[in-house]
Amino acid sequence: MQTPSYLRPVDESDQEDAPGGLVSRVIHGLRTFLRDEGLKIGDALPSEGAIAEKFSVSRAVVREAYRSMSALSLIDIGNGRRARVAQVDHQVLALVIDHGVQTDQVSVQQILDVRRTIEMRTVGLTALRRTEKEAAEILGLAAAMRADFAESEKVMEHDIAFHEAIARASRNPMFALIVQSFHVVTRQTWPIGWRARGVDEQRYENVACHEAIASAIAEGDRAQAEAHMAEHFDNTVKLLLASGIN
Numbered sequence: 001m002q003t004p005s006y007l008r009p010v011d012e013s014d015q016e017d018a019p020g021g022l023v024s025r026v027i028h029g030l031r032t033f034l035r036d037e038g039l040k041i042g043d044a045l046p047s048e049g050a051i052a053e054k055f056s057v058s059r060a061v062v063r064e065a066y067r068s069m070s071a072l073s074l075i076d077i078g079n080g081r082r083a084r085v086a087q088v089d090h091q092v093l094a095l096v097i098d099h100g101v102q103t104d105q106v107s108v109q110q111i112l113d114v115r116r117t118i119e120m121r122t123v124g125l126t127a128l129r130r131t132e133k134e135a136a137e138i139l140g141l142a143a144a145m146r147a148d149f150a151e152s153e154k155v156m157e158h159d160i161a162f163h164e165a166i167a168r169a170s171r172n173p174m175f176a177l178i179v180q181s182f183h184v185v186t187r188q189t190w191p192i193g194w195r196a197r198g199v200d201e202q203r204y205e206n207v208a209c210h211e212a213i214a215s216a217i218a219e220g221d222r223a224q225a226e227a228h229m230a231e232h233f234d235n236t237v238k239l240l241l242a243s244g245i246n
Helices: 021-037 048-055 059-071 090-102 108-129 132-147 152-169 173-180 183-196 200-219 222-242
Strands: 075-078 081-085
Touching: 021 048, 021 059, 048 059, 059 075, 059 081, 090 108, 090 173, 090 183, 108 152, 108 173, 108 183, 108 200, 108 222, 132 152, 132 200, 152 173, 152 183, 152 200, 183 222, 200 222
Parallel strands: none
Antiparallel strands: 075 081
């Protein structure tokens, strides 16, 4: 019977010139272990000692592998307890996106282009799949934007929550993960777009657009929900371009 790949010893002799090579190979072995064993969120991984023995490496290598996987939110580790399979965390993707913007590897306009594509799909699915409770939540967030109009930071938080609620209600966890990951960049660009609207009348138009999206979702009108979402993103892109955000 062939030994599973994740239980085969890690050959340390060919890793002398590759800093972190042992750790990387243990991480690969652990990821294979998670898949092959069918572990789910909350399931425990073997102890550091057991993994060190199975891979024929030191416990220090395993400990570093666990720490690296924890930093990526693949596993949860804590003092005095076994490492466990973690829930996917949108914050990791958010950091990657923000890093891409800050280092000029991707532009805000490119992110908005992706967001428009994704959120056109999510709002359409949500109009078809949302529960009454979810529709009420989305309507409530749009109403909160109007109620807190005088406090722009609150409006921004309601706006972010509005889009995240739509993504969750689409019933596709990938859309929820991706939309949630945009929040770091959104908090940087949203105030610029709000100020760029210049007068309250234009800002109220933005709020009204969110209300129209929410109403279309509540009515189950996919076409109108998509049309209003497209209008929202097209207006935002124009404003940010006019403000010098590329």
